Amino acid sequence: MTSSIDVEGLSLSFPLYHGNARSLKKTVLSTVTGRMASDNRNRVVVEALRDVNLALRPGDRLALVGGNGAGKTTLLRAMAGIYEPVAGRVRVLGSLNALVDPHLGMNPELTGRENIMLRGMYLGLDKKAIEGLAEDVAAFAELTDFLDLPVRIYSSGMIVRLGFALATSVQPQVLLMDEWFLAGDAGFMEKARVRLENLVRGVEILVLSSHVTDVVLQWCTRALWMDQGRVRADGPPAEVLSAYLGHPVQLSDWAQQRMATTGSDPGEAG
Amino acid sequence: MDGSSHLQPSENVVLDLAADQSWGERNRAAWRDVCDGLAQWRLVWTLAWLDIRLKYRGSVLGPFWLTLSTGAMVAAMGILYAVLFRLELRDYIPYLGLSLVLWGFVGALVSDACGAFTTNQGMIRSVRMPFTLYAARIVVRNLIILGHNAVVVVVANLVLWTWPPAGVAWLALPGLVLWLAVSLSLALLLGALCARLHDIPPIVANVMQMAFFLSAVIWKPEQLDDRQWMLALNPFFCLLEVVRGPLFGTPPSLLVVGCALGYSAVLFAITWLVFARVRGRIAFWL
Structure with a gap:
């Protein structure tokens, strides 16, 4: 089976049931008091994702960039089927592994x-x-x-x-990976990096949430800048990263050296 | 370590999730959840066993602590109430032992059911798994405990040399099958409700406390004399009796069996409506 990811008009919102608002009392009272019910249903919600559209096919390596709370991890979870859409649709074909939670x-x-x-x-x-x-x-x-x-x-x-x-x-055919996985990349054993690169090379579709410029530039063929749950920019990694960081980006000398000596580039789909 | 040595997940995933589902789609999704969950029986069994083993890891008696504490409870309560109610000890202790062991399953299951999803929030938020898996884990875990506690009933009968007539004991089997279905249903329903409304667990705890005294666990239905029919109004009693009656040599009346089936059907219907409606929302509530 050929793998694919299709996200159409995806929106996700988290209802905030603070303290007593979540209690049975409020629910019962709001039902009993009739008209008030419709007012009470105006719950506070956090719009984690708003109208996200994207389609990925084998060979695509997508980086999700954006600040904390921009919706990167939520989007990964939505693509893993953990959160079901509040609006829109998510379709994923192929075996899937989501590395969202280290534990x-x-x-x-x-x-x-x-x-x-x-x-x-x-x-x-x-x-x-x-x-x-x-x-x-x-x-x-x-x-x-x-x-x-x-x-x-x-x-x-x-x-x-x-x-x-x-x-x-x-x-898997589809690998969804959160940035925790690359945390402390510099100190990580060489052996671990080789293993991860092998894994990434073997997957058909990669979606990676990361802040590490080297990783995004080296591994990804496309980047999505998430901002407050919306897609702010979508395009080649270097362009999107430059726009996001506000300055031109390029591979670090260290990474360039490594690529030259090993010829290894996990971004190339196997 | 080259890429080809990696293991391949055995199944291909086809995920198709859309908002604004019709009831038909919701029903299909809920049904698939139940089927997928039960198909993972191997994982359910392992998780349930690990729960028990973890709780008693490093202890000499292990899960038989459960048996021992139930045994002590039966002995103490049995003697006390036999004196208070002026009952025949040889008749009362086997009855109380059986009742307490079975009620122990019911009570623990209901209280665990409230945490069916909240206690697994780490798992639920990191990998898509059928929710039925978490519910089934609770049912199986409590079944294993019930198995350990059953020793108490055997020992009580051995010590007092009082064996109930074996001829009707097999009638408890269909009762047990009904229990399994009801247990799974309760775990799904209470698990979902308690994830959404945090007031439910204390309410459930209070209801169970009352039910313990009202459901003829420590007293016998005969003690109600001509008001025994009132017990049929109590779902807990009817469900308890379909398993306890045959094991004690007194098969339940048709009224009790009918009521047990009726109450179960109502529970299944409510669970289905709630679960099909909220299944996709549970992850948002945790």
């Missing part, structure tokens, strides 16, 4: 192996595939003896390695 399914009380098994089951893998997953993750995260101990006692480095290995061990 997805990780239970600190469970052992590393149990966490891996659970993740595999959430992904709908069969028994044999889960064994493969456990092997792959254990090898990458270098947990050895710790694999059968509760995650609670892991060092923070081990937890990061486990979370990262788990999230990157499944190859």
Whole structure:
């Protein structure tokens, strides 16, 4: 199946039920008092996304840029089917993996192996595939003896390695990735970067929410500037990033050097 | 580590979500949620077992602490009430043991049901999963606890050497099947309502406290003499009796069975209306 993402006129709003407004009392009272009901229904809502349109086809690598609260993560979640549209439509074809929450399914009380098994089951893998997953993750995260101990006692480095290995061990057709995943990129192990780049190269469609100029320029073929839930600009990454940051952007010397020596460019769809 | 070594998710996802759905679309989406959730029975079972194992990890007796505390409760209450009500101990203790064990399931299930979605908000906000999965997890978890507590009933009967007539015990099976459906339905309904309205859990707790005393758990229906018919008005009693009656050797009357089925049907209808209506909104409320 060819993968695709189609978002048409998508709007999302979060009702704010503050304090007592959320209580049964208010609901019952507003029903009982008749006319007041229509007034009371004028709830305060946060419009997280307003009329977002976009279509992605295999080979597309989209970067979402924008300030905090611009709706980037909400848009990722909407494309992952976590939030259903309040207006408009979202269609996604193809296997999908959304790396939105670093702690997805990780239970600190469970052992590393149990966490891996659970993740595999959430992904709908069969028994044999889960064994493969456990092997792959254990090898990458270098947990050895710790694999059968509760995650609670892991060092923070081990937890990061486990979370990262788990999230990157499944190859979807559509990958939705939030910026947490690239946090502390500079200090991240070379091995982790190679693994992530391999994953990105293998996916058909990538949607990435990121502030890291190098990553956006190197990996993405298109950028969307989100501002207060709306699409402010949509176009080539360099243009959109320059407009967003207010100054011209280019790859850092370090990234240019790396690309020249390794010839690796995850932006090129495999 | 090259790209080809990555695992492929086994299923292809086709996601098609639109706003302003018609009732037909809502019904189909809700039905798919239930079917997908139940199809994940392997995951449900694992999650439910992990819940229990986590709670008792590092303890020597493990989940059998549940059995022990229920046993102590039955012994203490049994002797006390047998004296207060002037009942035959050999008759009352097996009855009380069975009642308390079954009510323990009902009570725990209803209170867990209130948190069906709120306690899983991390999961719900990071991956799209059928909501039925979270509801089924609660049902299975409480079934496992019920299994552990059932030991109390066996031990009580062994100690007092009072075995109910085995001939009608199998009649409890259809009752248990009904319980499963009602439990799942309650978890979906209360889970959704409690996510939206935070006043529901305390109300539910109060209702359950009252229901415990009104549903002939610690007393016998016969003690009502000619007012026994009033018990049929109590949905909790009817549902309790369809499982407890056969196990105690006294199959429930047709009136009680009919009422149990009727109340269940009403519950299913309400759950369906609410769940089909709000399923897509639950993630926004957490």
